[in-house]
Amino acid sequence: MEIAIFVLLACVCALTGILTVVCRKPMHSSLYLAANSLSVGLLCILLSAPFLALAQIFVCVAGIALLSAVVVVVLNLEDEPRKGTFRTLSGGATGCIVLGALGYFLWHWWGASREPAPDVGTPFGELVFGEFLLPVELTAFLLLVALLGSVLLTRREGEKRTASAGRSGL
């Protein structure tokens, strides 16, 4: 049963991944990315990582992919023009080389299948709020910086001038 679910999700994941890259309409690409993130989240459930799956679905599907769709709508992006032959060939060749290298590494280094170890780890909450407290706090600070940077980058020129005039008391 687990193998059947994996095969189904893997097919969806690979297909939506290919369509995200190949599709020329940016809106369709963002929707395929959402489907891809959703399938990866479901694969995380299959890997006994439910919290990670939930975070993936909330952050990537509900956040990133839909934000991409909103950006496409706001910018009113046209269909992407057809790629040049050299660009397609070089991208495809790089992809073949990387995929071949990964396959070779997986085949020779990993070898025969290994069974997963029994779960002996501490609960996720204890880890995040104990051993990983400092990285979590640093990540929160990084997210705050990203938020402020995003607000600053999206301000228009007029708003910047008004803000600087307000600071100088003019």
Place this chain on the structure above:
Amino acid sequence: MPLWPYLALSGLLFTLGLVGLLIRRNAVGAVMAFGLMINASLLNLAAFTRQHGDGRGEAVAFLVLLVAAAEMVVGLILAIALFRNQKTADLDELDRLKW
């Protein structure tokens, strides 16, 4: 179930993201291809977490997911700023920092 199918799938996703990053001309499309690479790395971390039976991998994957999401959001905002200044989101048109 063994680990290698998950690793193979994540390798395929990573390669697709890399190819997308190379061949997409649209800035938003390139950011979406980067999202595919993030999904691949997350799947990889989740698979190795299960293999080693230790929850630390899941915590690391969670932090990686958050940082990568912040990177993607900043990338999309940069695409918006780019479109405002250059009136295009085509990456081939960006040559201001070239020389």
